[in-house]
Amino acid sequence: MSEKLNPGMGINPWPINLFERSFFTVTLATGTALMLWLLTSGQSQQTIQVVYFAIPVSVMLLVLCIEKLHPIQRNWSQPRGDTAADLWSLSIVALAMEPLMTAIGPALAVLIVTSIAIPSAFSLFTGMPLWQEALLVILMIDFGKYWFHRASHHNAFLWRFHSSHHAVKRMYLINGFRLHPIYHMSTYMIAILPPMVLGASQEALIMHSVVLGIAGSFQHANIKLQHGPLNYIFSTNELHRWHHSSNIQEGNKNCGAIFSVWDILFGSYHLDLNGEPKNIGLHGEEFYPMNNYWKQLAVPFLWKKWMDEPMARKAALAKSANTNMNTATANSASQE
Numbered sequence: 001m002s003e004k005l006n007p008g009m010g011i012n013p014w015p016i017n018l019f020e021r022s023f024f025t026v027t028l029a030t031g032t033a034l035m036l037w038l039l040t041s042g043q044s045q046q047t048i049q050v051v052y053f054a055i056p057v058s059v060m061l062l063v064l065c066i067e068k069l070h071p072i073q074r075n076w077s078q079p080r081g082d083t084a085a086d087l088w089s090l091s092i093v094a095l096a097m098e099p100l101m102t103a104i105g106p107a108l109a110v111l112i113v114t115s116i117a118i119p120s121a122f123s124l125f126t127g128m129p130l131w132q133e134a135l136l137v138i139l140m141i142d143f144g145k146y147w148f149h150r151a152s153h154h155n156a157f158l159w160r161f162h163s164s165h166h167a168v169k170r171m172y173l174i175n176g177f178r179l180h181p182i183y184h185m186s187t188y189m190i191a192i193l194p195p196m197v198l199g200a201s202q203e204a205l206i207m208h209s210v211v212l213g214i215a216g217s218f219q220h221a222n223i224k225l226q227h228g229p230l231n232y233i234f235s236t237n238e239l240h241r242w243h244h245s246s247n248i249q250e251g252n253k254n255c256g257a258i259f260s261v262w263d264i265l266f267g268s269y270h271l272d273l274n275g276e277p278k279n280i281g282l283h284g285e286e287f288y289p290m291n292n293y294w295k296q297l298a299v300p301f302l303w304k305k306w307m308d309e310p311m312a313r314k315a316a317l318a319k320s321a322n323t324n325m326n327t328a329t330a331n332s333a334s335q336e
C-alpha cells in the first residue's frame with residue numbers, strides 16, 4: 001500500500017524550504033572541503049585520522065536526528081522487526097569489513113602491480129593537484145560501482161548476493177548498510193582496486209571515502225529534502241527511493257552510488273518528483289527471510305532450495321488448482 005507523505009508538504013515556510021534545498025549540499029561541501037584542506041595543509045597524520053573518523057560519525061548522527069524531526073515518511077521511523085538485521089549488518093560492514101579491506105587493499109594492489117609488471121613507481125595521477133586526482137579517482141570508483149551494481153540487478157547469480165540490500169521495507173540511514181559481505185567485498189575489488197593499481201594516492205582514496213560516507217549517509221535517509229538539479233549529478237535519496245521500489249521496472253533504475261550521471265548516460269535513470277514508489281522491498285519476497293540477517297548471509301548459497309523450489313511448488317499448485325477448476329466448469333457446463 002502507498003504510505004502517506006507528511007502532511008503540510010509543499011506549503012513549507014521559507015526556512016524549511018531553505019533547509020530542504022541546502023542541507024545535503026552544505027554538509028557534502030563542508031566535509032569535502034575540510035578534508036581536502038587538512039590533506040593539503042600539512043596537518044599531522046593524527047589530526048587527519050581523527051577527522052577522517054569524525055566526519056562520517058558526525059554526519060550519521062546528524063542524519064539520525066533530522067530523520068526524527070523532518071522525515072519524508074513518519075512511519076519509516078518505526079521499527080518493523082528489521083532493527084536487529086540492520087544493526088548486525090552495520091556492525092559487520094562498518095566495523096569489521098571496512099578496516100579489513102583498508103588493511104588488505106594496498107597489499108592486494110601491490111600484488112596485482114607486481115604480477116602484471118607495472119613499474120611500482122608508476123602513477124597515472126603524477127603531477128596532478130589533489131583535488132583533481134581525487135575527482136578522477138572518485139569518478140573511476142563510482143563508475144566501477146555503478147556497473148557492478150547494475151549487473152547485480154540483471155544477473156541472477158549476482159542478484160543472490162545483492163538481494164539482501166533490497167530486503168528492507170522502509171528507508172532510513174542504517175539500512176543503507178544492509179549489504180552481503182561478499183557483495184561488499186566484490187564491489188571493493190572491482191571498483192577500488194583499479195585506481196589503486198594505477199597509482200592513486202592514499203589521500204585521493206581518503207577523499208573518496210569522505211565523499212561516499214557523506215553522500216551514502218543521505219542516500220537512504222528518511223529526510224524530506226528537495227535536491228532540484230542536483231538529482232542530475234548525485235544519487236540522492238529522492239532517486240534512491242525509486243531504486244528500492246518492489247516494482248522491478250523502477251527498482252532496476254538509479255544504480256549510481258555517489259553520482260547519478262552514469263544512470264543518465266547509460267539509460268537507467270528514473271525520477272518522478274510527483275510520486276513515490278508504492279512499495280519498498282523485494283519483488284517476490286514471499287519466501288525470502290526479510291528480517292533475518294543470518295539467513296540472508298546464507299541465501300545466495302541456498303537460493304535454489306529456499307527460493308526457486310518453493311516458487312516452483314507454488315506455481316505447480318496454482319496450475320493444478322486452475323486445471324481442476326476448468327474441469328469442474330466444463331463438467332457443470334456439459335450437465336446443463
Ligand SMILES: [Zn+2]
Binds near residue numbers: 149166243
Ligand atoms: Zn540495488
